[in-house]
Amino acid sequence: MGSLSIWHWIVVLAVVLLLFGRGKISDLMGDVAKGIKSFKKGMADDDEPAKPAASEAPRPLPNQTTSATEGEKKAV
DSSP states (O other): OOSOOHHHHHHHHHHHHHHHHHHHHHHHHHHHHHHHHHHHHHHHHHHSOOOOOOSSOOOOOTTOOOSSOHHHHHHO
16 A cells, blocks of 8 residues: 555546537636636736826816916916
8 A cells, every 4th residue: 555556546546538528628728728828917917117107297086176376387
């Protein structure tokens, strides 16, 4: 009792093929490959440096009013 022989692995493989069929196993492996590719793509996207924000000042909302005009803001 310790290691499994080649006959044990052949029986296990035969049972798996009987239960799942050849088509389901290949579909499953294709889905696993797609998952790995999307994971790698996501990790690569995280490694890219973040784009710096625009140097524009934030615009006030349309319903907000300011007490100072543009000329007064620059003079101060």
